[in-house]
Amino acid sequence: MIRRLAIDGYRSIRSLVVDLGALTVVTGANGSGKSNLYRSLRLLADCGAGRVVPSLASSGGLAGVLWAGQESIDPAVRAGGEAQGTRRKGPIALRLGFGGDDLGYAVDLGITASRSESLFVRDPSIKQEHVFAGVEPRPAATLAERVGPLARSRGDDGWHELSRTMAEWDSLLDELAGADAAPEIAGVRRTLRSWRFHDALRTDALAPARQPQIATRAVRLDDDGANLAAVLQTTIETRADGTVERAVRAAFPGSRLEMVDEGGGLGLALRQHGMLRALTAPELSDGTMQYLLLTAALTSVERPGLLVLNEPERSLHDDLLPALADRIREAADETQVVVVTHSRSLADALAGTRIELERSAGETVVAGREGPLDVPAWRWPSR
Ligand SMILES: Nc1ncnc2c1ncn2[C@@H]1O[C@H](COP(=O)(O)OP(=O)(O)OP(=O)(O)O)[C@@H](O)[C@H]1O
Ligand SMILES: [Mg+2]
Structure with a gap:
């Protein structure tokens, strides 16, 4: 440590x-x-x-x-x-x-x-x-x-x-x-x-995380989040303890992730309550993408020696902060984590060593x- x-x-x-x-x-x-x-x-x-x-x-x-x-x-x-x-x-x-x-x-x-x-x-x-x-x-x-x-x-x-x-x-x-x-x-x-750093993960319409990706196992999230679907799927298959599934349910009750084959590539979709079909990555909100990206970074199979997040609350509504705080605290059981934040509610929910x-x-x-x-x-x- x-x-x-x-x-x-x-x-x-x-x-x-x-x-x-x-x-x-x-x-x-x-x-x-x-x-x-x-x-x-x-x-x-x-x-x-x-x-x-x-x-x-x-x-x-x-x-x-x-x-x-x-x-x-x-x-x-x-x-x-x-x-x-x-x-x-x-x-x-x-x-x-x-x-x-x-x-x-x-x-x-x-x-x-x-x-x-x-x-x-x-x-x-x-x-x-x-x-x-x-x-x-x-x-x-x-x-x-x-x-x-x-x-x-x-x-x-x-x-x-x-x-x-x-x-x-x-x-x-x-x-x-x-x-x-x-x-x-x-x-x-x-x-x-x-050490791994995540700052300003992209969630805009052209964000790499919204594009289909090559389907290959990924044990850590790319800096630009491009391999989001592959990281989440690798974690689901490797850890096999329901961590990712729980993280999604905690933030979006009644929803579950679906990885879809998009012409040989891997795409991410979220099946939500009340929808007739799962919504694909280009259709998800910025906050949803931000939460999924952070979940991928916090649960990936390769554990960093130190994980540093700068303003992870960006584009997240206050309602999602307790779920994010839970993910961060779970990750901190296995990996040392530093969170830099503007959000008093996130800081309070995280507890930890406060600077x-x-x-x-x-x-x-x-x-x-x-x-x-x-x-x-x-x-x-x-x-
Ligand atoms: N070379 C320097 N010497 C002294 N002070 C500097 C220097 N470069 C930047 N600063 C000061 O550092 C401050 C910026 O710090 P920083 O960006 O870390 O703030 P922050 O706490 O992240 O703020 P925010 O909450 O707005 O993101 C600025 O107010 C600037 O005046
Ligand atoms: Mg700053």
């Missing part, structure tokens, strides 16, 4: 450390930083997929996503005064990390040392990476580390050099995941690659924290 999450310097998140539960619900007013938290988690997952540099580049490089306020906020600014530029004490950095039951990972991204001849000066540079045992980075718990071009791992008999030529755009997780001396690197990569975000002097903070003692421990390795 992922126990702790730390983010530094990402958009409105100047410095945030939060503890996660089996089910964590993130709430807060518009603009409080919920989506920024969601995006920073995605970025962390991108590190495991070797995509963090291109992913940042597509948001305008490091400069486009760095915290735009003061490095540490003056009390005068907290009291409502204007922010003035001050001389930085630390380096310009975007740092992301997580700690878990067995392994943790922390990455420190900075700006490229100026090479005026390069056309890629906006690419961030990976300054440091640490793989450690446990919930927070500690020098004694470090299992592998990368500092600039040097990478090494710790064995029973001390440190082993892994590389002295790491490029600033290469991640330890990508380059050295095969290192026999450091199986933990592959462990962190596997963890990050098992309420708010903004103070422009920065995203956790509501109700009185002082530094309320912040879970996390010390970034210094550059």
Whole structure:
């Protein structure tokens, strides 16, 4: 399980450390930083997929996503005064990390040392990476580390050099995941690659989920929901415990799913009370599609290491929220889940570990924290 999450310097998140539960619900007013938290988690997952540099580049490089306020906020600014530029004490950095039951990972991204001849000066540079045992980075718990071009791992008999030529755009997780001396690197990569994110699943008239699909088993929902029917049918056949059927009945009493063969493809239909024929995917409402997509994501045969949903309540009427909350809570028995939501009724129905975000002097903070003692421990390795 992922126990702790730390983010530094990402958009409105100047410095945030939060503890996660089996089910964590993130709430807060518009603009409080919920989506920024969601995006920073995605970025962390991108590190495991070797995509963090291109992913940042597509948001305008490091400069486009760095915290735009003061490095540490003056009390005068907290009291409502204007922010003035001050001389930085630390380096310009975007740092992301997580700690878990067995392994943790922390990455420190900075700006490229100026090479005026390069056309890629906006690419961030990976300054440091640490793989450690446990919930927070500690020098004694470090299992592998990368500092600039040097990478090494710790064995029973001390440190082993892994590389002295790491490029600033290469991640330890990508380059050295095969290192026999450091199986933990592959462990962190596997963890990050098992995270799944669902944000703005498409339900519009042209949504991929409304089109017939190739009939082939599918153990996880595609990002765009295109394989919805195949995922639901695979879950129905594989789990054989009625989970999907129950989910449909709970939301739409008297209805049941029917998978139909559409010229060699697989199509989804819902037989509803009072209808002479089942209604096919193009005919179902946005809310119905949204609920079925979420049900597919939450019950799919392949269980993700972490499932993160951003605003799952989108296009759902309040009446459907209790059924959605039930699906999420059931999923959280098997998979760690983070739900970012605007909906107070969904948050209340979910219970779980609640993180309420708010903004103070422009920065995203956790509501109700009185002082530094309320912040879970996390010390970034210094550059
Ligand atoms: N580089 C940055 N530095 C500081 N603050 C930023 C930066 N980029 C964006 N923000 C702030 O972050 C806030 C947006 O946060 P986010 O999108 O996470 O909000 P949200 O809680 O998801 O809101 P909503 O409920 O409206 O979706 C904006 O108010 C914006 O001012
Ligand atoms: Mg948002």
